[in-house]
Amino acid sequence: METILLLLAPELDGTLGKNSLEAVTAAATLATDLGATFKVGLFGKTVQPLADQLAGCGAEAFFAVSDDALGMPRYATDAAAAAALVQAAAPSIVLAPATSRLARILPGVAQRTGGRVDTFVTELAAENGAPVITRWYYRQRMAAKQSRAQRPWCISLAGGCAAPYAGAAGQAAATAVPFAVPASATRIAGVDAPAADAQTIRPDAQLLFVTGAGWTKKQAGAVRLEEASSLILGFLDATQSSLGSTKSLVDLGGEGHGVLPFLSHMHQVGQTGSTPRHKKGLATCCHGEEPHVVGWRFITERRAVNLDASCGWAQGKADVLYVADAFAVMEKVNALLKG
Numbered sequence: 001m002e003t004i005l006l007l008l009a010p011e012l013d014g015t016l017g018k019n020s021l022e023a024v025t026a027a028a029t030l031a032t033d034l035g036a037t038f039k040v041g042l043f044g045k046t047v048q049p050l051a052d053q054l055a056g057c058g059a060e061a062f063f064a065v066s067d068d069a070l071g072m073p074r075y076a077t078d079a080a081a082a083a084a085l086v087q088a089a090a091p092s093i094v095l096a097p098a099t100s101r102l103a104r105i106l107p108g109v110a111q112r113t114g115g116r117v118d119t120f121v122t123e124l125a126a127e128n129g130a131p132v133i134t135r136w137y138y139r140q141r142m143a144a145k146q147s148r149a150q151r152p153w154c155i156s157l158a159g160g161c162a163a164p165y166a167g168a169a170g171q172a173a174a175t176a177v178p179f180a181v182p183a184s185a186t187r188i189a190g191v192d193a194p195a196a197d198a199q200t201i202r203p204d205a206q207l208l209f210v211t212g213a214g215w216t217k218k219q220a221g222a223v224r225l226e227e228a229s230s231l232i233l234g235f236l237d238a239t240q241s242s243l244g245s246t247k248s249l250v251d252l253g254g255e256g257h258g259v260l261p262f263l264s265h266m267h268q269v270g271q272t273g274s275t276p277r278h279k280k281g282l283a284t285c286c287h288g289e290e291p292h293v294v295g296w297r298f299i300t301e302r303r304a305v306n307l308d309a310s311c312g313w314a315q316g317k318a319d320v321l322y323v324a325d326a327f328a329v330m331e332k333v334n335a336l337l338k339g
């Protein structure tokens with residue numbers, strides 16, 4: 001019989017993030033489907049409140065490593081704590097959410113415990129009594145179903161693939177696992193991060209707002225970059241949407257053209273960019289060419305604003321195409337949002 005250990009660590013504010021709660025649901029479901037033993041392993045500065053939060057999730061045992069050294073994510077300490085949890089719980093399957101903290105250490109944990117790892121898995125299932133994972137390859141173009149004989153099998157779960165666990169809290173008796181802080185040459189001095197409103201890639205936003213090269217093209221005889229910037233940032237500010245871009249627009253800077261300063265290649269959506277998972281998307285001044293639209297694979301509600309009634313979005317790629325000037329549309333939308 002399989003034994004599943006779900007590894008979890010808190011966010012910097014000490015709580016479990018959405019990805020972690022989704023992994024709880026996925027792990028509990030897999031355990032039920034396989035008839036497996038389900039255990040939870042938590043590591044961090046203080047983890048008992050998190051065990052209590054998950055008391056009703058169906059786990060038969062909780063293991064905990066609590067130490068001040070785990071207050072901040074760091075490979076050396078996190079990997080040692082997670083490996084100690086795996087050794088204590090002796091699982092055949094180790095699950096973890098693909099948060100940056102867990103994704104960074106899971107391959108190392110597999111190596112330390114003699115296991116194998118598969119990362120960014122989007123589905124877990126039980127087939128003929130055995131666990132099967134679904135994982136995407138070649139920039140999300142091909143999905144593969146895989147199983148492994150090697151144990152422990154370490155698996156990180158991509159975000160957005162299960163409903164977050166929301167069961168009632170209770171009291172969980174967590175077994176404290178001994179942990180020796182490994183020698184480390186790294187000292188954490190603090191966190192230097194951009195202000196929340198300077199960060200325009202927001203995976204948890206309700207809407208993906210995509211900008212295309214049209215924003216930088218001559219409009220009524222003139223390039224209107226400043227106006228474009230203020231319309232785009234005004235909309236993002238009011239809606240807290242996530243910003244995406246076409247390749248043409250982010251490439252312009254490298255070609256010496258005028259650019260929108262808040263865009264980088266990190267914003268590029270598409271075949272050679274990212275594949276965001278927002279439910280809704282709004283494309284503006286973007287032609288909707290196939291290499292861009294493949295990045296919209298997971299976006300199910302799509303709208304676009306384009307001057308060209310025969311652009312790519314009109315060819316079955318959007319639910320609604322507004323044939324209009326995006327400058328005028330976004331000015332009106334921003335005014336309505338200010339209300």
Ligand SMILES: Cc1cc2nc3c(=O)[nH]c(=O)nc-3n(C[C@H](O)[C@H](O)[C@H](O)COP(=O)(O)OP(=O)(O)OC[C@H]3O[C@@H](n4cnc5c(N)ncnc54)[C@H](O)[C@@H]3O)c2cc1C
Pocket residue numbers: 211212213214215217219245246247248249268269270271272273274284285286287288289290291292295305306307308311324325326327
């Ligand atoms: C191998 C390969 C990989 C690629 N990978 C990617 C990728 O990952 N991501 C990606 O985005 N592209 C990718 N591309 C490029 C892709 O094919 C397109 O060239 C690109 O997406 C076009 O960007 P765009 O729509 O912003 O620009 P354009 O094609 O220049 O379109 C601009 C649009 O703006 C509209 N417009 C102009 N002014 C206004 C206005 N005032 N109001 C409303 N609409 C207006 C125009 O009608 C036009 O449709 C790739 C190409 C190749 C060959």
